[in-house]
Amino acid sequence: MRFLVIGGCGFLGRHIVDELLSRGFPVNVFDIRSTFDDGRVKIFLGDLCKKEDLMPALEGVSAVIHCATPPPLSNNRALFHKVNHDGTLNIIACCKEAGVKRMVLTSSASVVYEGSDIKNGVETMPYASKPMDYYTETKILQEKVVLQANSDDFYTVAVRPHGIFGPRDPHLVPTTVRTAQAGKMKFMIGNGENLVDFTFVRNVVHGHILAAESLGPGSKVNGKAYHITNDEPIYFWTFLSKILVGLKYDAPKRHLPFTFIYFLALILNLFVFLLKPIKDIKPTFTPMTVCLAGTHHYYSSEAAKKDMGYRPIVSLDDGIEETIRSFSHLSKK
Numbered sequence: 001m002r003f004l005v006i007g008g009c010g011f012l013g014r015h016i017v018d019e020l021l022s023r024g025f026p027v028n029v030f031d032i033r034s035t036f037d038d039g040r041v042k043i044f045l046g047d048l049c050k051k052e053d054l055m056p057a058l059e060g061v062s063a064v065i066h067c068a069t070p071p072p073l074s075n076n077r078a079l080f081h082k083v084n085h086d087g088t089l090n091i092i093a094c095c096k097e098a099g100v101k102r103m104v105l106t107s108s109a110s111v112v113y114e115g116s117d118i119k120n121g122v123e124t125m126p127y128a129s130k131p132m133d134y135y136t137e138t139k140i141l142q143e144k145v146v147l148q149a150n151s152d153d154f155y156t157v158a159v160r161p162h163g164i165f166g167p168r169d170p171h172l173v174p175t176t177v178r179t180a181q182a183g184k185m186k187f188m189i190g191n192g193e194n195l196v197d198f199t200f201v202r203n204v205v206h207g208h209i210l211a212a213e214s215l216g217p218g219s220k221v222n223g224k225a226y227h228i229t230n231d232e233p234i235y236f237w238t239f240l241s242k243i244l245v246g247l248k249y250d251a252p253k254r255h256l257p258f259t260f261i262y263f264l265a266l267i268l269n270l271f272v273f274l275l276k277p278i279k280d281i282k283p284t285f286t287p288m289t290v291c292l293a294g295t296h297h298y299y300s301s302e303a304a305k306k307d308m309g310y311r312p313i314v315s316l317d318d319g320i321e322e323t324i325r326s327f328s329h330l331s332k333k
């Protein structure tokens with residue numbers, strides 16, 4: 001089974017490519033940029049929104065893993081809609097024309113998150129009716145169109161990871177370190193007792209490949225979404241403190257009230273919106289990131305265990321240790 005990994009030059013995508021190769025699968029990569037060179041992989045450069053770019057990459061492919069997105073923490077509504085919604089419709093149409101049989105979408109557990117506590121969330125929870133940011137808004141649209149595209153000759157499934165971390169992560173660890181270096185990590189938001197799923201990247205990869213292998217005629221996974229987690233919810237600020245201390249930064253010790261910081265983030269968000277025509281500011285503390293830092297949000301992966309035999313293959317502590325080692329270049333000097 002030849003795979004095409006759309007977004008294969010990104011953080012998760014590259015790990016998926018590496019694992020597929022190590023399991024002996026032939027792999028194509030499609031991405032708008034190239035970040036690596038491997039003689040075993042043909043990298044097709046292009047825009048997933050353009051049929052003429054995508055079709056050549058689909059030749060001889062039987063399974064597509066679509067994990068491309070604009071950067072989740074950017075705030076570009078038009079780009080998110082263009083890539084995550086319109087672009088995904090294009091991928092579905094191209095897959096059907098090229099005779100691809102299976103599609104795995106990298107969705108997000110955040111498609112049901114509206115800023116309030118979610119404890120052991122299940123996949124049957126309704127989509128967020130008021131998504132907190134444009135990224136989440138378009139991940140909901142994206143998952144809907146992919147699962148609706150499931151049919152007797154094109155099998156689709158959505159994998160919903162949460163808080164992916166690991167080597168080459170461009171979002172979580174670098175943003176945490178930058179925030180600490182700017183002196184903005186001296187306080188925890190809230191009481192520090194909110195449980196959150198952080199998922200080591202190789203567990204997310206394992207879930208994707210299991211999902212791809214499980215798709216097929218009459219399969220129970222066809223047309224469904226599955227949470228893939230480490231199955232070890234951890235206090236948000238305990239996780240961040242482990243990363244920070246591992247990179248020789250001080251862990252936050254004092255607390256700021258969640259509602260106070262959330263109110264400040266709302267005001268800042270308004271200023272960012274008003275100033276947008278003049279200057280594009282990307283604050284770290286947005287209503288979404290403040291809620292993620294101050295509320296419970298962890299999910300059940302029981303459905304993935306039952307329907308596709310998923311189990312995390314790397315423990316949280318081992319994943320944290322490997323991540324810290326891989327980011328030694330970001331250690332405090």
Ligand SMILES: NC(=O)C1=CN([C@@H]2O[C@H](COP(=O)(O)OP(=O)(O)OC[C@H]3O[C@@H](n4cnc5c(N)ncnc54)[C@H](O)[C@@H]3O)[C@@H](O)[C@H]2O)C=CC1
Binds near residue numbers: 012030031066069083
């Ligand atoms: N990082 C996280 O904590 C989580 C990520 N996800 C999902 O996982 C997937 C992968 O995320 P990451 O690896 O963190 O992101 P990333 O930003 O590292 O990788 C995304 C890749 O998509 C490519 N891309 C963007 N626009 C494109 C276009 N128009 N045409 C072709 N390629 C394009 C980028 O060049 C990049 O290589 C995404 O779908 C994201 O929504 C879901 C849950 C959590």
Ligand SMILES: CC(C)=CCC[C@@H](C)[C@H]1CC[C@H]2C3=C(CC[C@]12C)[C@@]1(C)CCC(=O)C[C@@H]1CC3
Binds near residue numbers: 110162171290292293
């Ligand atoms: C409060 C603060 C600035 C903490 C620093 C860490 C954050 C940058 C990460 C903590 C939780 C992460 C997270 C995501 C991005 C990075 C964090 C906000 C996602 C929004 C990435 C894309 C998704 O699909 C959902 C993730 C939820 C958790």
